[in-house]
Amino acid sequence: MEVKARAPGKIILAGEHAVVHGSTAVAASINLYTYVSLRFPTASGNDDTLKLELKDLSLEFSWPVGRIKQALPDLDSCLASSPTSCPPETMKSIAALVEEQNIPEAETGLAAGVSAFLWLYTSIQRCKPAKVVITSELPLGSGLGSSAALCVSLSAALLALSDSVNLDFSHQGWLMFGESDLELVNKWAFEGEKIIHGRPSGIDNTVSTYGNMIKFRPGDLTRIKSNMPLxxxxxxxxxxxxxxxxxxxxxxxxxxxxxxxxxxxxxxxxxxxxxxxxxxxxxxxxxxxxxxxxxxxxxxxxxxxxxxxxxxxxxxxxxxxxxxxxxxxxxxxxxxxxxxxxxxxxxxxxxxxxxxxxxxxxxxxxxxxxxxxxxxxxxxxxxxxxx
CATH class of the missing domain: 3.30.70.890 (GHMP kinase, C-terminal domain)
Incomplete structure (x- = not known):
């Protein structure tokens, strides 16, 4: 049983910096993606760990499910259908789980991304053992929305195997979510972005979730559709x-x-x-x-x-x-x-x-x-x- 999800990066076509001062800006999705593969072990398997593999960086992390339950005892109060911010106390517990992984010093910027992964995974799927593999066509930290694409594709994969969305498992090829399910993906992705960036605008995850383009200015965001190949x-x-x-x-x-x-x-x-x-x-x-x-x-x-x-x-x-x-x-x-x-x-x-x-x-x-x-x-x- 495996689900794969992908989410695009983004560019700002016009308006960066000026948007902070009240001007309009235009952002668009690009056909370069971050991919998340989520696989649960078979019923007969005895592997009781949650594994995260960052393939492009040749890094792998794993946590015994019992250790996660011990660190995050209040998970059952969360609902996958109701995105919530990570409380400060829970954030401390997640930080401890991340610290145990001894992330290489050269990759310390990854700690926030791994923390976002743990919050999204445990909030939506609880403490199930699984293997999650992440690959990306987007260069990290270059302004192409790589963290948002990670949070969106991860949220999409996790929700696709939850009871909160309705998808046709028998369908072959890539499937799109319905409008209300996309809204749920976007809200969860935004919670992940908050862990990584503190106070994100929500623009990157919105473009990555819905695709196409958005026109935005402070307090006003409109999805628009391109009618020309670019x-x-x-x-x-x-x-x-x-x-x-x-x-x-x-x-x-x-x-x-x-x-x-x-x-x-x-x-x-x-x-x-x-x-x-x-x-x-x-x-x-x-x-x-x-x-x-x-x-x-x-x-x-x-x-x-x-x-x-x-x-x-x-x-x-x-x-x-x-x-x-x-x-x-x-x-x-x-x-x-x-x-x-x-x-x-x-x-x-x-x-x-x-x-x-x-x-x-x-x-x-x-x-x-x-x-x-x-x-x-x-x-x-x-x-x-x-x-």
């Missing part, structure tokens, strides 16, 4: 960045230059709204797609210029900009900036030869390149080993 080259500069410090830097600049920065945020708001309108409008033919792509390129270019005004670019980002400009391609940072990932729009009519040349040049700078379709499906599950 493909991006995502360049991971591999330069780590401090998101809190970058956000604080924009706020400090706003205090020093309130009028100029207010104009910047207003311009970003217009760009985000225009970009959302273009993406949602119907496409009649190839010419219409080319025209739309040209407009999107101009909007991306303007948005990048405004992000530079905010002081969140970086020499690595500028290297990507210069490299892609040689091939007449438009690029902007995505997410916090200061390194992280950079987006380059790949027009429909662009030749594969040009794409290969761009990638070769960027990789020679030590960057990692990924090609992704934009605005696809959200989380899905598939079953195997059912009678």
């Amino acid at each position: 493909k991006m080259l995502i360049t991971n500069t591999k330069v780590g960045r401090n998101t809190k410090a970058l956000v604080a830097g924009v706020s400090e600049r706003t205090l020093r230059h309130p009028k100029a920065m207010a104009a910047v945020f207003t311009a970003v708001d217009s760009i985000s709204n225009e970009l959302a309108t273009i993406i949602q409008s119907p496409v009649l033919d190839d010419l219409a797609i080319t025209e739309k792509e040209e407009k999107l390129e101009e909007l991306m270019e303007m948005n990048q210029g405004l992000l530079q005004c905010m002081g969140v670019s970086h020499s690595s980002i500028e290297t990507v900009l210069r490299t892609t400009l040689k091939y007449k391609l438009v690029t902007k940072l995505t997410g916090a900036g200061g390194g992280g990932c950079v987006l380059t729009l790949l027009p429909t009519l662009l030749s594969e030869t040009v794409v290969d040349k761009v990638i070769a040049e960027l990789e020679s700078c030590g960057f990692q390149c990924l090609i992704a379709g934009i605005g696809g499906k959200g989380t899905e599950v598939s079953f195997s080993g059912f009678p």
Whole structure:
């Protein structure tokens, strides 16, 4: 009996940083996924442990079920159908369970992710023995929503084998959840994100759960649907960045230059709204797609210029900009900036030869390149080993 779940990463197409100051932003799912496989032992098996394997990192953790019950005696008060935040006392007990695993010092950032795993697993499935294997196509900590994709795919897999959702086990291939079940997945994933990030916006897990795109501003989130195929080259500069410090830097600049920065945020708001309108409008033919792509390129270019005004670019980002400009391609940072990932729009009519040349040049700078379709499906599950 096994369930597999997958959930996509995300990019910010427009509006990062400005959204903190009241502007609109647009986020989209990408067809790069995190996968979770959940397998319960057979009835005749005598393995009484919960195992977690992080395949990409060649790490494996395990806890005897009796040890989990001892550490978390109040689990039965939780309901899988009612997502709840992890209480501080429970968090301490979970931290102790994680500490026992002796996570390598180089991977200490993983501790929060393993804690989120334990909270979601024990809240939804209680203390059942199982093996959970996680793999991902998303680079960690690069602004592509890897932690949200983990929390969403994990919540989806756990709920798929609970009594809280209704799915057709006999179906072959990837299955989508119904609307109310997706809402439940999203709420649980958000609880996982809170353990990892403290105060997440909820944007990453929402995009990962539902897929496609969302338009958002503080206190207002709208799901939107793309009506055109979009493909991006995502360049991971591999330069780590401090998101809190970058956000604080924009706020400090706003205090020093309130009028100029207010104009910047207003311009970003217009760009985000225009970009959302273009993406949602119907496409009649190839010419219409080319025209739309040209407009999107101009909007991306303007948005990048405004992000530079905010002081969140970086020499690595500028290297990507210069490299892609040689091939007449438009690029902007995505997410916090200061390194992280950079987006380059790949027009429909662009030749594969040009794409290969761009990638070769960027990789020679030590960057990692990924090609992704934009605005696809959200989380899905598939079953195997059912009678």
